[in-house]
Amino acid sequence: MELKQFVKKEASRLGFLKTGIAGTDYNPLPHNKFLNWLKSRYNAGMDYLERETRKRFDPRIHLPDALSVIVCSHNYYTDPANDPKSGYISIYARGEDYRIVIKDKLNDLCERIMNKFGKFSFRVFVDTSPISEKTIAVKAGLGFIGRNSLVIIPKFSLNGSIYKGSFHFLGIIVTDLRLEPDKPVEGTCGKCRRCIDSCPTGAILEDCTIDAVKCISYHTTHNRDEIPEDIAIKMANMVLGCDICQLVCPYNNKPVETSDARFIAKDFLSKFDIGAFLDMTEPQFNRQFRDTALFEKGFEKIRGHALIVLKNIK
Numbered sequence: 001m002e003l004k005q006f007v008k009k010e011a012s013r014l015g016f017l018k019t020g021i022a023g024t025d026y027n028p029l030p031h032n033k034f035l036n037w038l039k040s041r042y043n044a045g046m047d048y049l050e051r052e053t054r055k056r057f058d059p060r061i062h063l064p065d066a067l068s069v070i071v072c073s074h075n076y077y078t079d080p081a082n083d084p085k086s087g088y089i090s091i092y093a094r095g096e097d098y099r100i101v102i103k104d105k106l107n108d109l110c111e112r113i114m115n116k117f118g119k120f121s122f123r124v125f126v127d128t129s130p131i132s133e134k135t136i137a138v139k140a141g142l143g144f145i146g147r148n149s150l151v152i153i154p155k156f157s158l159n160g161s162i163y164k165g166s167f168h169f170l171g172i173i174v175t176d177l178r179l180e181p182d183k184p185v186e187g188t189c190g191k192c193r194r195c196i197d198s199c200p201t202g203a204i205l206e207d208c209t210i211d212a213v214k215c216i217s218y219h220t221t222h223n224r225d226e227i228p229e230d231i232a233i234k235m236a237n238m239v240l241g242c243d244i245c246q247l248v249c250p251y252n253n254k255p256v257e258t259s260d261a262r263f264i265a266k267d268f269l270s271k272f273d274i275g276a277f278l279d280m281t282e283p284q285f286n287r288q289f290r291d292t293a294l295f296e297k298g299f300e301k302i303r304g305h306a307l308i309v310l311k312n313i314k
């Protein structure tokens, strides 16, 4: 079996949904769009985004001999229950911490390739280092960027199931393996504006980007300072993240449950009991939340969000 076919087959065996290959050439267009976004201060308090911006769009800065980028998507869709009297945890965060799970799978993929084709150089990225996963995913033919700024897979068939939508994580392998790049796929939002019309804070901009200053997801996941009052009121019961612009998207109208047990919703996250959480001590939080995406945010931060939600749902 040839290398590219092997990579895709093994990725699928590891549970990845759609895998694509991109070249490593630098394209100034998405970089310039990103610079304009920064100029408008839509990055809110994420000052770190302003450093070494080219790194996000030029994979060879991460691995000078890189010839290809392997982009893997992984379905994370699980129980979307939302009881307005409980706290809401974004669907992506209801299972185990994806950065650990996806990184493990990408490393496993590299090991399988090495066992078959010999040693090569690589670097793995899952939402932790400065690289624009979304730009590279589009280049690798996974999908297109929707108005809600997410990578939407238009339609994809795998092992007899049809998948479309945006409930997936992205993982990247920059490597010196020579692989034939895939072509970008066709796809568009057409006349749809559901996400723009449904966003509670008007955070979605006309050019398929987000004004983080207004975005609840930003404020509940990245904002290290106090959440402004006007955003806090709009948070309703959201403790971590906000899925509104995904849940209303017609591409997500028939979501398929994730195949990985580690992403299946934990009961205490799909029904987040605000009262019980506020009674919890920090050591108890550390024990119960250790392997979830909430752990990294820290006890005090999540407690602050829970107090906002308590006020909102009274």
Ligand code: SF4
Pocket (backbone or CB within 6 Å): 148, 198, 199, 200, 201, 202, 203, 204, 210, 214, 215, 216, 217, 218, 242, 243, 244, 245, 246
């Ligand atoms: S995550 Fe929520 S607040 Fe942010 S753009 Fe989407 S709908 Fe708006």
Ligand code: SF4
Pocket (backbone or CB within 6 Å): 146, 147, 148, 149, 188, 189, 192, 193, 194, 195, 196, 245, 248, 249, 250, 251
């Ligand atoms: S809701 Fe409509 S406009 Fe928004 S991303 Fe989905 S298809 Fe595009």
